[in-house]
Amino acid sequence: MLTVSAALDALKQQVRLNPRIQTLSLDEALGYTLASAVISSLAVPDFDNSAMDGYVLAVDDINKLDSYTLVQRIAAGETGRALMAGEAARIFTGAPIPPGGNTVVMQEDCTVVEGCLQIQGRLTLGQHIRRRGEDVQAGREILPAGCRLGAAELGLLAAIGVAHVAVRAPLRVALLSTGKELVEPGQPLGAGQIYNSNRYAIGALLREAGCSVSDFGIVADMLADTRAALQAAAQDHDVVVSSGGVSVGEEDHVKAAVSELGELALWKIAMKPGKPFAFGRIGEADFIGLPGNPVSSFVTFQLLVRPFLAARQGGQYQALWLELPAGFSLAKAGQRDEYLRVRIENNALQPYTNQSSAVLTSAVWADGLALLPAGQTVKPGDVLRYWPLRGWRSV
Known part of the structure; x- marks a missing residue:
């Protein structure tokens, strides 16, 4: 059996880049992947501006003067006139620094008395000024x-004036479940039956990965039915x-069906949970066979499938x-390497x-996975590798 690392390397060799590209507005592009690099045509900010509400000074000799003549007011979106040495202007966050202005002092450190601005404390030349291009440089x-x-990337694109982006079209993924014991939620359970939780968990994971999902429902545990469903x-x-x-039981027909329709390039991973994982190809479509146990499918998706889909x-x-x-x-x-469902408590x-x-509550309760290498025992204080699954957790 392959290790997780070896399986990832093998999957990388099978990656074919999705060739379909579409152009979307920023409102539509959340979660999509850029098809080409974005070069900024302008600087951000595009002009020197004030980092806070306060006063901009025309300082000739730093800390020589403690009083400046207040001559104008500059709000964001306005352009002030040039300042002479010893003059000051009321200025607001984001407003352009006028010619001659070279230092901003916060309003809390100033007092205005009869048109004169009095400064408390020492100044640093150039303080509180956002310089042109300090965030983004043109070109x-x-x-x-x-x-x-994501949200930050979309905000940055908007900040440089980009309204539309070229992105990879979502991968078209067909999702199906196998097992005559499965019943869809909302239907009554018969003897020996369980609800099909994998359809919803795996479907959600696929959509989180930016895929478009088509649900092909539940396939009966028969070779002919399995073959027909996979081919469709x-x-x-x-x-x-x-x-x-994808295991080796008499009711497990996916491996045989894939082998008949195409090829099976990868089967069984030395990991717990998740050993019965399979990868192959049916015609032009990649095939991914996840284990039936819900935690096994959840963990193998996180460690193996998500990186493959991203690539x-x-x-x-x-x-x-x-x-x-x-x-x-x-x-x-x-x-085998084991991936424990864990959470951080008291560091x-x-x-x-x-x-x-089979215990899906462990995936809900956990905030991450801890890797326990094969052959290793654990005692309190031993350092383990930990992978946070999300930025929040159920309480």
Whole structure:
């Protein structure tokens, strides 16, 4: 079996860049991936301006004068006239620095008496002035190709006057579930049946990854049905994702069906949870087979599928591993790398009480994954690698 690292390397070799490009307005572009780098045509800010509400001074000899003649008022969006040495202007945040102005003093450090501005404290020449181009320089690349557009990126594009961007069209993903025991939420459960949680969890993960998802429903545990469903899903889709049916049981037909329709390039990963993971190709579509257990599919998606989908869209996605002490002990060493669902409590990692791959509450409770390498035991204080899954958690 491949390690997670080796599996990632193997998946990288299979990446084909999504060729479809579309142009979107900034209002539409959230979550999309840039198809080409963005070069700024202007500087930001485009003029020297005040960093705060206060007074701009024409300082001739720093700290020589403690009183300046107040001659004008400059609001944001206005242009003041030139200042002579010893003159000052009332100025507001973002307003242009007038010619001759070279220092801004905050209003809290000033007193106005009969048209004269009196300064308390020492000055530093050039203080509180935002210089032209200190944020963005004209002609410089501000966002690279492959950048995922979030709120900050969209704000930066707007700041340089960009209204539309060329982005990679969303990957078209067909999602299907296998298992005669599965029932859709809202329907009554029969004996031995469970609700299809993977459809919603995996579908949400795919949409978070910027994909357009088509739901192909639940496939019966029969080879002919599985083959037909996979063949249909591969039509007009870039990726086919299934959950369940990739293990070695008599009711698991996905592996055999993919092998008949195309090729299976990757199967079984030395990780816990998530060993029965598969990758291959059906026609022109990539195939990804996720385990049926909900936590296994959740973890393998995070570690393997998300980076692959990002690469197919021209971007990158890497786990941000941190190092934190364990707040627990584990005397029995495992045979595979294990990804524990943990949360940070009192500056140490604590695991969920039940690490079963069927216990989806562990993924809701956890704020991250802790890597426990194969053959390693744990005692309190041991440093483990920790990957935060999100910036918030359920209480």
